Structures are given as structure tokens and as C-alpha cells.
Amino acid sequence: FWIDRGGTFTDCLHRDRLTGAIRVTKVLSSDEAPLLGIRELLGLGAGDPIPLASVRMGTTLATNALLERGGCRTVLVANEGFGDLSWIGDQTRPDLFALEIEKPKPLAEEVIEVAARMTADGSVLRPLNLAVLRRAFQEALEHGAQSVAVSLIHAYRDGALESQIAAIATELGFAHVSLSHEVSNELGLLGRTDTTTANAYLTPLLEQYTRKLEEELGQGRLRMMQSNGGLVDASAFIGRNAVLSGPAAGVVATGAVADELGVAEAIGFDMGGTSTDVSRYAGQLSRVFESQIGGIRIRAPMIELHTVAAGGGSICRLEAQRMTVGPQSASANPGPICYGKPGAEELTLTDVSLCLGRLAEDRFPFALNEEKPRKHLERVAAELRAIGVERNPDEVAHGFLRVATENMAAAIQKVSVGRGHDVRTHAMVVFGGAGGQYACLIARRLGIQRLIFHPYAGVLSAFGMGVADFEWHGERDAGRASLDDPLPARWERDFSLLEKSGRAALETDVGPEAQWNIRRQVALRYRGTEATLSVDSADAEHMRAAFEALHRREFGYERPRHPVEAATLRLAVELRSAKPTLPQVEAGSGEPIRRTELWSAGALVEAPVYLRESLPIDAEIPGPALVLDATGTVVVDVGFVAMRNEHDYLILRDTQVGDARELAETGVDPVLLEVFHNQFKSIAEQMGVVLQRT
Numbered sequence: 001f002w003i004d005r006g007g008t009f010t011d012c013l014h015r016d017r018l019t020g021a022i023r024v025t026k027v028l029s030s031d032e033a034p035l036l037g038i039r040e041l042l043g044l045g046a047g048d049p050i051p052l053a054s055v056r057m058g059t060t061l062a063t064n065a066l067l068e069r070g071g072c073r074t075v076l077v078a079n080e081g082f083g084d085l086s087w088i089g090d091q092t093r094p095d096l097f098a099l100e101i102e103k104p105k106p107l108a109e110e111v112i113e114v115a116a117r118m119t120a121d122g123s124v125l126r127p128l129n130l131a132v133l134r135r136a137f138q139e140a141l142e143h144g145a146q147s148v149a150v151s152l153i154h155a156y157r158d159g160a161l162e163s164q165i166a167a168i169a170t171e172l173g174f175a176h177v178s179l180s181h182e183v184s185n186e187l188g189l190l191g192r193t194d195t196t197t198a199n200a201y202l203t204p205l206l207e208q209y210t211r212k213l214e215e216e217l218g219q220g221r222l223r224m225m226q227s228n229g230g231l232v233d234a235s236a237f238i239g240r241n242a243v244l245s246g247p248a249a250g251v252v253a254t255g256a257v258a259d260e261l262g263v264a265e266a267i268g269f270d271m272g273g274t275s276t277d278v279s280r281y282a283g284q285l286s287r288v289f290e291s292q293i294g295g296i297r298i299r300a301p302m303i304e305l306h307t308v309a310a311g312g313g314s315i316c317r318l319e320a321q322r323m324t325v326g327p328q329s330a331s332a333n334p335g336p337i338c339y340g341k342p343g344a345e346e347l348t349l350t351d352v353s354l355c356l357g358r359l360a361e362d363r364f365p366f367a368l369n370e371e372k373p374r375k376h377l378e379r380v381a382a383e384l385r386a387i388g389v390e391r392n393p394d395e396v397a398h399g400f401l402r403v404a405t406e407n408m409a410a411a412i413q414k415v416s417v418g419r420g421h422d423v424r425t426h427a428m429v430v431f432g433g434a435g436g437q438y439a440c441l442i443a444r445r446l447g448i449q450r451l452i453f454h455p456y457a458g459v460l461s462a463f464g465m466g467v468a469d470f471e472w473h474g475e476r477d478a479g480r481a482s483l484d485d486p487l488p489a490r491w492e493r494d495f496s497l498l499e500k501s502g503r504a505a506l507e508t509d510v511g512p513e514a515q516w517n518i519r520r521q522v523a524l525r526y527r528g529t530e531a532t533l534s535v536d537s538a539d540a541e542h543m544r545a546a547f548e549a550l551h552r553r554e555f556g557y558e559r560p561r562h563p564v565e566a567a568t569l570r571l572a573v574e575l576r577s578a579k580p581t582l583p584q585v586e587a588g589s590g591e592p593i594r595r596t597e598l599w600s601a602g603a604l605v606e607a608p609v610y611l612r613e614s615l616p617i618d619a620e621i622p623g624p625a626l627v628l629d630a631t632g633t634v635v636v637d638v639g640f641v642a643m644r645n646e647h648d649y650l651i652l653r654d655t656q657v658g659d660a661r662e663l664a665e666t667g668v669d670p671v672l673l674e675v676f677h678n679q680f681k682s683i684a685e686q687m688g689v690v691l692q693r694t
Contacts, residue, residue, distance in 0.1 A: 001013065001014055001015075001053055001054070001057075002015070002462045002463060002464075003056070003465065004057070004249060004250075005029055006461070007029060007060055007331055008028070008029060008312070008313055008335070009026045009029060009273055011025075011026055011458075011459035012027070012034065012037030012040075012041060012459075012462065014042070022456070022580075024456065024462075026433070026631065034055075035050070038053070052220055053220040055213075055220060055221065056468070057222065058225035058246050058249045058461065059224070059242075060245070062205070065201075066243060066294040071107065071204075071205055072146050072175070072203075072204040073146050074107055074108045074146070075108060076106075076111045076148075076150075077111075077133075077148065077149070077150040077151070079117060080115045082113070083112075087106050089190065106197070107201045108197050108201075112137070114129070114132075114165070115129060116152070118154045118158065120154055122154065122158035123158075124161065128161060128165065133165065133168060141172060147174060148200060149177075149178045149197040150166060150177065150179050151192055151193035152180065156185050159180075163179065176204045178196050179196070184196060184299045185474075185475055185476055186476070186568045187567060190297065191290060191299045194299075195298055198243075199239040206237055206239060206242055210237060221233075223509075224237040225245045225464075225468065226245060227242065227245060227248055227301070227302040228303065229249070229468065230468060230473075230574065231469065231470045232470065232505075233508065240299070240300045246461070248303045249461045249463075249468060250431060251268055251285065251303045251464075252303075252464040252468045253268075253454070254429045256467040258281050258427070258429065264282065265280070265421070265426045267280055267281075267412055267416060268281060268431075269432075270431050270432040270435065271433075273311050273313045273329075274309075274329045275310065275311045278305060278307075278308070279306075280416055281429075286304040289568075300473075301570075305415070306414045306415050308407055308410070309328075310325055310408055312348065312433065312434040313329040313336060314328070314330075314349045315346045315348055316349060316351075317347070323380075325403045325407060326404075336373070338350060338351050338368040338370060338372065340368075347373060347377070351372075352377075352397045353437045355370060355374050355377060355394070357597050358598055358599065358635045359437055360633050362609070374393060377393035377397055378393050381395075384396065394599060402441075405445055412446060420553055423446050423448060424446070424447040424449070427448070428451050429452045430452065430453055431454060431460035432460070433632050435457065435458075436633055436635060437634075437635050438635075439652070440636065441637065448654070450651065450653055452649060452650075452651055453650035454649060455647070457634075458629065466580050470509045470575040471574050472502035474502060474570070475498075475569060475570045478522060478567055478568050479566070482527070482564070483544050487539075487540060495537070499573060502518075502573030503516070506573060514575050514577050517573075517576055519572040519574070520537035520571050521537060521570040521571070522537050522569060524565065525567055526563070532567045535550065548560070582648065584647060587615075587617040588613055591614060593610065594608075595609065598626065600637045601637065608625050609625070610625060610627050611629070612627050612629040613629075615627070619644075621636065621643070622641050623636035623639060624637060634650060636652060639655055639656035641655060
């Protein structure tokens, strides 16, 4: 079973081990959703035991807990005088142009400062006062603390003091203890402290959740998707590696699709019910090693992606004469108005798509109600008339559609143009339950000519679990060694120790066709700077050349004669296995099941509706058209043609390549106000990225 637990829907795939046949289901997200999906696919009742099964799963549980501050009550142990380090932070401003700075609240509810101190060479300067520490821990327990994070100065050199503290915390009954020299064994106290605190804050929550799933699975094996795009046994699934567990598998699947079809550069576009995740793939997965999630620094290898709050559940409103989409979402509960659930009062993008004919309910898991959202559109049209803007309900819906398109196009520009890549040379791999409704509009806006829909595009993040490898990542401090000097002999020893740890962590998943892949990297920086770039480990000359090429691309300049130093040694252990293959499919008749009206190219047009399996092979279907499959609707807009290949991929091509931006008209237009507001914001954000890097 391959499962993606998203914010609105939980997608479940079942692959038969003998035949390779895949079955799919979607259920509304909840804590029980993965088990409900498994039982539904197996035809089991609510209380029936689940037979022996292998389950791979990604979840947004850690992400939501971090954003909503719903983790475990945590106490931080820090050196005397450094208890407020996480609150003070550094001078980094996540939003350079914000006039009102909102500092994120630290995760630890309580801080214990200890007088013990270690020197830079790892020797103990002042020992621990165990009696004082014990009393402080007992008080923290009385206040409700459940988890402990320990982050001491220079602990990356020697973790002895942290281990002593952990022994006392464990003895007194804390549910979990995270030590900085184990969680993030590298230079940089602030990042190490935040990462360790986040790990202590999230890990007990993950352990409780996975333990419950494993109890229901019985003898079955549960593996979890990590932020780095690799799988790990549920017992080793920890907080710092879980914050991007949900979207990571979609990026892995994007890479698999690009490799299979021979696409050199691809944009992954994953639009779900709550948000849209965009990524870039060019032959290998792009990772970052430090990121901020919910205002908290997390040091861990993570798939590089950008998220925008625009999904099928994004709320559409008229605010201050501007038509806005998101960031608020109706999520799964109460959901869009058309779902008909109690409490649904806000118009969403899903409602807009339904009213514009861009969402067909033929294969939706339940009936949709178009009448209620149309009344909301009429209400917005009346509000617009009150400010002197004449729009009918369809034009109002189109306005919201255009605003959402701009928001998502800006997100794609961040991972492409913002990183020095021409987006027009990329193909777009489209997936997620809502992706097919908006893909053509976004592609036309950005000048992307080719769109790719996998046979399981609506649940591709879940499919990504099946093509992912098992991975382990580790790091060690590199000692700030200069590339101008002989490379330290201890690097080889440290790399060997990391490799040994990684192989030991993954050995239980070694199969008959598994292949080991080891990647050694060194994080380098110009002396006197903080930002590092990782290059493959090699001799000093080759590492410097690779570093300066990366630095020139990322920051726009290089310093040829300036000393380069090594900050961190990184090692990745990958356990690669055989990937599932797609069978050849038979050609269909090419006959539509019906005709419908949909909004395309600024007007309502008549269009045929096809079932995906009824399309012929390698024949072009001109837009406008709707193509339906079990997990989503693909809108083929005017000017696009669709073609189904022998492995059931749906490939869309733009025959009218060009920028689809419309000219502004005279007078106040609520759509253009929001569109230009977002475009100017995007320009400012790209300027901000350059300022932050330089």
C-alpha cells in the first residue's frame, strides 16, 4: 500500500504483489484515513483485521503540528546565559518588506539553564551540577513538560555533557529526549538548537501516530517518507526528518516521470485541496540542508520545493475591492460549498471550477451541488455592482480563476526564474486532485509548451511512495579546514563512520535486487561568510571549481583568490530497489461520453467529455475538451492538444505558445487589482531573495 495523507484527501494505492495491478481510492483526511483506505481497497469492514501488508506512507502531521503549534510540551536545556537564544534568533528577516515583524514563538515552553560548559576542543570546563538539574527537571514535569531538548555549546565536538543530561531526564520519566550532537552534529549553535527543539517537539507525536498504525497493521511493515525524499522504517521516523514528509513523494515521482520520458528539465506542479507545491527536477533531486518551517530553523536534508496557499479548498472573497484567493482554506472540514457538508459557508476554488464547467462530477467520489456556489457567485456579482463593476456570475468565477492562476505561476517562477533557470525550456509534470483543472492556464501564462499527466496523476504523491528508495543522511563537522591546505586525514574516517551508521540503519530493508549507493559531499563557504554550498567530495582543486560555479549561479559572483573552507561533511546512503513499471494499454474508440459547456479562453464554449481509457493511442485531441479518469479532471483548454501514449500518459501541447496576460482596461477592476498586487509582490520577493543571499 502506498498512502499520501494530505490536508484534504488521503490517497491510497494498492499494488498486487503477484500481478502488479494497482487500485486506487480517496478518502477525506483524518487520523483514521489511512486505515479506512486500506480496508476499503481490501473490501474489509471497520473492525476486520488487516492481513499482512507492506505500507509506505507520507503525512503532513509534523508540518501541521509545527505550523499550528500542536506538538509535545517541551523543555529546552541550554548553557547559562543562552536560554533566550531561540527567541533572539539572528538578523534574518523571512519577509524583508514586512513593516510589522511578527517573531515566531519558540517551541520550548520552558528553558533550563545549566552552568556546565565545554571548550571549543571538546574538553569539559565546568561539570554538571546533577542535583540542581534534577530539581529543575522535576519542576518541569510538574508543569506538564513531556519532552526534553538538550543543546549545549560545542556539543558537536563531544556529546558527553548532553548524554549525562539525557540519562537524568530518562530516569525521571520524560517521554522523549533529543540531543543536539545526535540530531544535528555540526557547527552553528542557533540552527542546532532550533532543530533539536523541533525534533523533541514533534517526535513523540509521530511515535504515537505510527505506533497506533502499526498496532492495526499487526505483522505488516510500515515505512514512512522523509523530507529528503527517502523512505525509512517507522521506528526511525523522527521530527526533524518529517516536516516535508507529505509533499516529498510527489517530487520523487516527478523525477521518475521525467527520467522515464527523457525530459531533461521538469517543473513538478502538485495542486491539492489545501495548497500547491511546486518543484524543479533536472536529472537529480534538488535538496536544501537548512530551511525555515513555521518560523523555526530546521537543519536536515529536505527536498527543495515552494508551497503556495492555493488549492481546491482555497477561499475566494471580495476584500477591499480586490478579488482574493486564499491563503485561508476550507480544507476537508467543512470543505467547499458544493460538497454539501454542514458548516460550509465560504466559496472555494473547487466551487468556482464546478460552476465554470472545469470540474466534472462523473467520477467524483460523491455528488456535487452546483446550485449553492452559484448563489454565492451571484452575491459577489451584486457586491461588485455596488462599487460600479458589472460582472455576471461566470465572469466573477473567471476572475477568481485568473487570480489563482497568477498565484501559482508566481510560485513556479520562484523555483525556476528565481534560481536562474528559463521556465520555458521545462515540461510541467501535473498532479494532485486539482492540478488538471488549472494546468493549461498556468502553462500559457509562463510559456511552458508541454504538460505531462501520469496515469495516476490525481494520486501521484502516493505513487511516489512506490518509486522512492530507502535513504539515510548524516553529517559531521568538517573543522573549517581550508582548501588551500592538505585535506584532513580524519575526513576519511568520519565518512567511513557515517557510511557504517547508514548501512546499519537500512540493513533490515535489503532485498534481493537492492543496490547500495553512497554519496559523499562537503559543505563549503568563503571564509568569513555563513552560507554554505554542498559539492561532491573530491580533491581540493575540483571541489573549489565546483563550489565557485555553484556560488556564481546562486549569488551572482565569485571570489577567485579568497580562501574557501569546509564547514560540514555530509553522507547519504541510498538503498535502491526495482521500480514498478506501467503496463501497455489498449487504444479506445475515441468517442466522447457526452458534451458540456466549460469556460475557456475567456468565454463559455462547448466541449466533448472523454474518459481517459476511451482515448486512442498517439492521436491528438484538440481543445477545448475534458478528459476524466478515476482521480481527477484534465481540462484541455482552447489552443492545446492532448495525446495519450501506450503507457497511458496524457501529454498536452500548447499550439499557441505565448504570454496570455491581458491588457488592463480603464477603471477599477477587482481582478486586475489583485493580479498586479501579486505580480508586484512577486517582483519584490525575488529582489528580497537576492538581498538575502548577498
